[in-house]
Amino acid sequence: MKASNDKQGMEARLNQIIQQHSVLQDYVQTQKPNDLWLYDVAAKTEFLSHSFWTLLGYYAHDEDVRKRSPYLFSHYEDTLQSLLAKAKSEPGVFHSEMLLYQNRHGALLPLKCVVFGVSETGTETDYIFGAHLKIDIGVSEETARETSAQDGNTSKGLDLPAANELNQVLRAMNKCFPGAEVFLISPDWEIEFSNTAQSKTFEQQFSRLQNDALVTVQLNFIKAFEGGQAEFELVSGSIHESFHIFPLFASEGYVKSALCIIENVTEQKKHIEALKESEAHLKVATQLAKIGYWELDIASGVFTFNEQFINILGVSPDYFGGLKVPAERYAEEFLLDEDKPMIQEETRMAIETDDPGYSRYVEHRFRHKSGEIRYLAARFFVVRDNDGKVIKTVGANQDITERKQAEQSLKRLIDKTSDQNARLRDFSFIISHNIRSSVANLISLSDLLTEQPDNSQFVRMISDTANNLDQTIKNVNELLNFENDVGGQSRHICYLREVIDRAVNLNKNLIEEKGIDIQIYISANTQVMAFPAYIESVFYNLISNAIKYGVNENSRKIILGQEACEQGVHIYVQDFGDGLDLEKQGEKLFQLGVRMHSGNSGQGLGLFMTKHQIEAMDGKIWVESELNKGTRFNVIFTS
Amino acid sequence: MSSLHHDQSGFLAGLKVLWVDDDAVFLEIAKATLNKIDQDIDVRRALNGQVALQELERACPDIVFLDINMPVLDGWEFLKNLKKARFKISFPICIVSSSIDPIDREHARRFSEIKLFIEKPINYQKLRSALALLVDNSGEEVGVDVNK
Structure with missing residues (x-):
């Protein structure tokens, strides 16, 4: 009213x-x-x-x-x-x-x-x-x-006579507190009326109570006799009772009696306790699942979050001065610029939808207060007014960062495994081809030798083929070890001059045989953090490639040098030999099984391994070359 | 048609063959086997497609035996370059490889010059049959294998 x-x-x-x-x-x-x-x-x-x-x-x-x-x-x-x-x-x-x-x-x-x-x-x-x-x-x-x-x-x-009026009050009490025990008690502790027992005194009325409870009741009655009112609960055994005590005043102003109403609230209590418990469970569940609720009021553009959602963001309600946060502020502080257009589009679609059962699931990132980028999954629906206009979007958000991270690490693992599989597939094809070639040669040579047992050329060719086969098997081992090693190594400081000197020394015989002039312009203190086995292999391959393929009648010079570089350490290996046609061969250069030169010595493994080893150390390699002028391999080891 | 007929008539004498393979040992075996069939077969060798193109510029052979996996210029690149070449391609080509991939066979249909596939290892019988087919020019269809 x-x-x-x-x-x-x-x-x-x-x-x-x-x-x-x-x-x-x-x-x-x-x-x-x-x-x-x-x-x-x-x-x-x-x-x-x-x-x-x-x-x-x-x-x-x-x-x-x-x-x-x-x-x-x-x-x-x-x-x-x-x-x-x-x-x-x-x-x-x-x-x-x-x-x-x-x-x-x-x-x-x-x-x-x-x-x-x-x-x-x-x-x-x-x-x-x-x-x-x-x-x-x-x-x-x-x-x-x-x-x-x-x-x-x-x-x-x-x-109306007074007795009737009293009855009316008592009836009224029965009406207000159905099933309750109602009685009147005088300041000299006599029961004036009771709707249940025929008790005469306070002690009789409350004989069921323990001492402590009895004292509580007495104190509250005294309060009523002094003009105050009281409400309290008592538990005796499994029974919960709710007490309401009112003073009743005489016209003269003194308290004539106290009206006491006792309700049995045991069932009610049980329900409340059960409700509290399930609320507590729900709270724990939402906390554990990191679920937050929100409402966006379309007209005002203001979010209402629950505390859990605010906690997900890494702040407390005090940070926002309550649970209400303007959408603009939320977007500015917590959303990533790249995700904003998608979220704005979702909001626009939600406002414009005609679908009565409209519901969406989106995932996006957010900037946690700590600065960490985390992930949210949002499931939301719309609320309409009587005219069918969307007035709110209501949703539940869940922090799915752990799941996302697991997915990403799984994806990385799958990518790495697929990559490794592809490499191994290519490699097994090449290996099978090489083995088959060598075996085919051995079969043909044995046929030829059967007819010409004394042909020493055929015997020499058997020996060459056997060596070739041996090299192929060595390569299988090398590549398998390389695949096993990736990720399983630790980095150490490597002095590049020492590494290069060792690689040159390993090629000493060939250098002397071919009369090669190797010039090294790398200072003794040039160092990188790297996997020692990889860095040895990288320089051995680059130097032996230059020795094998980078010299001709016109030039026998190989230069190893260093260039200034902001990203890290830049080393190059340069020859002045035949050079490569990069337009034709550039793309294939680092592929597995691709050989750039004729003859039996190469199996297309060296540069492939070199590139992967450098990349495993976060470095990069590229080639510059010109026909008849020479080739230069550049390597950057990032610092 | 029987190859023996040709064999007996000595039709292979003076036959010019270009064999393209990056395996030097294999090239020696191929030459020895061809000369066992007929001492007078002229066998020239090329270690990759690039060298083969240079050889073709010099003289046109009667038959080309070609490997696929080679450095510098592989078998397919060689065939593509061949189409652009100035000279007329009057010779049949036989692919000789240690592993014949079905994809390679499919690929080969693009080149009408390819008349035959041979899988390594080679021997006297296999090569003689191949020569008979190629010289007689009866193996027009790609995919006629001589593998025995």
Whole structure:
């Protein structure tokens, strides 16, 4: 029921109605009600005079826009409504019921409520005239004093005997607290009334209680006898009881007795406990699953997060000054620029959708307060107003960083394995080809030797082929070891000059044989962090390639040098031989099994291995070459 | 058609063969085997496609035996370059490889000059049959294998 905003107008209307209806004038004069009020049927508003608020313990000046509902025991809302309905359907007749209020100070205030339907047209009820009359036993000291001050006397215009009034209060209590134990007890601890047992004294009434509980109850009764009220709970065994103790004042202002209502709330408690427990479980589950809830109000562009969601972001509600966060601020501080267009598009689609069951699942990154980039999975749907317009998006977000990281590491592993498989497949093809070639040669040579056992050329060719086969098998081992080694090594400081000197020394015979001039311009303190076995292999391959393929009749010079480099250490191996046609062969150069020169010495493994070893150390290799001018291999080891 | 007929009539005398393979030992075996079939077969050798093209510029053979996997210029690159060459391709080509991949066979259909595949190892019988087919020019269809 709404309070009237047009208070003065309603008050004037009330006075006018009383003037116009002599039956109401007579009632007011004879019954002297404690307050008068008016209900406007069409507007469904009511005007309650300041006398009513005085009854409830308020002063005249603070009565504004209050409603009666918070003071009326909820069970009596229905009584009031049925009373109004009677007045509406039967105008021109008085109806009355007792309503039980609780005043500002907690004391019980039973009031007789009288209504009278007023019809201005003579047919339908337009206004309801109302009045409250105090019932003697429920007047609090303060209300009594205020009422006296205002009225100049204490109203006693009751038309019911006191015992009936008491019964009405007790009935009212039964109605408000169904199934409860209701009794009255006097300040000398005598039971004046009980709706259950026939106990005479306080001790008898509470014989079931243990000492401690008994003391608690006694203390609270004393509080009531002194004018206060009390509410508390007691547990005896598995029984939970809720106590409400109200003081009942005599007209003179002293406490006549205390009204005690005891409810058995065991079942209720069990439900509450179960609910609390399941809430606690839910909270733990959402915390463990890192699930946060959110709502986005489309009109204002403001998010409402739950605490868990805010925790996922790595902050606390204090950081945002509560649970409400403007979408712009959230995006600015927590979203990544690359993901914003996708999220904006999702929001746009959600606003524009016609689909009644619209629901989306998206994954995106966010910047945790610690600076770490983490992942969120968001599942959301839309909420519409009565016109079907989307007013909110509501969703649950889950931190899926661990899952994402596991997926990524799995993907890396799969990529690495696929890469390794592809290399091994290519390699086994080449190896099988090489073995088959050598075996084919051996078969053919044995045929030829059968016919010409003395042919020494065939014998020499058998020996060459056997050596070739041996080299192939060595390569298989080398590549298998290389595959096993990747990732299983640790880096150490390697002095490149020492490594290069060792590689040159290993090729000493060939260098001398071919009369090669090797010039090295790399200082003794040039160092890199690398896998020692790889770096030895890299320089051995590059140097022996230059010796084998980089010299001709015109040039026997090989230079190893160093260039200034911001990324790390840049070393080059340069020859001035035939050079390569990079347009034709550049792409293939580092592929497995591709040989750049004729003859039996190469099997297409060296540069492939070199490239992979350098890349395994986060370095890079590239080649520069020109036909008839020479070739230069460049390597950068990143620092 | 029977190869023996040709053999008996000495039709292979003076036959010019170019054999392209990067395996020097194998080239020696090939030459020895061909000369066992007929002492007068002229066998020239090339260690890769590039060298073979240079040889072709000098003189046109009657038959070319070609390996696929070779450095510098492999068998397929050689065939592509051959199509661009100035001279007329009047000779049949026989692929000789240690492993014949089905993909290679498919690839070979693009080149009408390829008349035959031979899988290594080679021997007297296999080569003699191949020569009979190639000289007689009856193996027009790609995929006629002589593997025995």
